Amino acid sequence: MTRLLQELLKNIRSYDNTKKRRIVRWMQKWGILKSRMQCPKCNRSMRLEKCDRSDGLRWVCKHHKSSPLSVRNGSIFTNSHTPLVKWLEFMYRFAQGLQLKQLAMINDGIAGSSKTLTRMTKVLRKVCIAALKRLRIRGMRIGGQHRFVVIDESKFAHKRKYHRGRCGNTWRRKRQWVFGMLEVDGLSRRPILRLVKDRSRQTLISKIQRHIRPRTSILTDEWRAYNRQLSQYGYRQYSVCHKRHFVDPGTGAHTQHIERAWQNYKLEIWRRRGNRTTESLKTHLKMIEWHHWLGVRHYDGVLGRLIHDVKKHVKTI
Ligand SMILES: [Zn+2]
Incomplete structure (x- = not known):
């Protein structure tokens, strides 16, 4: 599918009505546009009719010809005026994680303004976050016997406005702690990243119990609140002081995995300027989880997964 989309986008330099129609058919085949539509007035099935404006096709009911429906009806593209081919191109870039540089995308003609791009990004993030929510309901747990999980906390700073009487507002850095649990299995990584209100033993141990299976080998830094406590809860704990050793010679335990992962996530x-507010930090942490838990694990790659998740948002009736 990814390859097909690449081909499609490559050959789409001139964008006429025939190509528009082809794109609608493709999106219907992938299930991200509805391939059947019922007339809202008489419930009979509608049929696709050619038109020269917007998407090249529209739904009509032979009994109510005066009220056609857009092919976007019931999909995530309903409230957008962006051509569908541009949406596909945007989804392709979104999946590739191409830093989503707005200026570059405006230059490439994907959207006319950064406002539109922001709106498009929001739509896709919502789709991913809904998919992640379904995964969370099923349970996101890592580890198990003979499995390694590295845990650590890290500060993600963002600026926060303080109201200070007549002096006006001042900006201060707010430190936000993120508790990270990372399963390392060969090249595969499964991160669970959660904002925590404090770093007390109680807070962190409850997160650990919720997300890490018993009997997991847990690697920690030497200087943690939960130090030497985890064996009480049925885990095997290895402490490594990463200031001195990257690899504990006794256990071969790598805390550098999480060090490197933290650096990448923070960067x-x-x-993406995701640390401006707590809300946006949460969104970005979820997007990182989506990428590692769902995106890269899909047989058709990140784009395949994105299309799969968009499909879930298409109304069935
Ligand atoms: Zn009708």
């Missing part, structure tokens, strides 16, 4: 969030 990504910083690049």
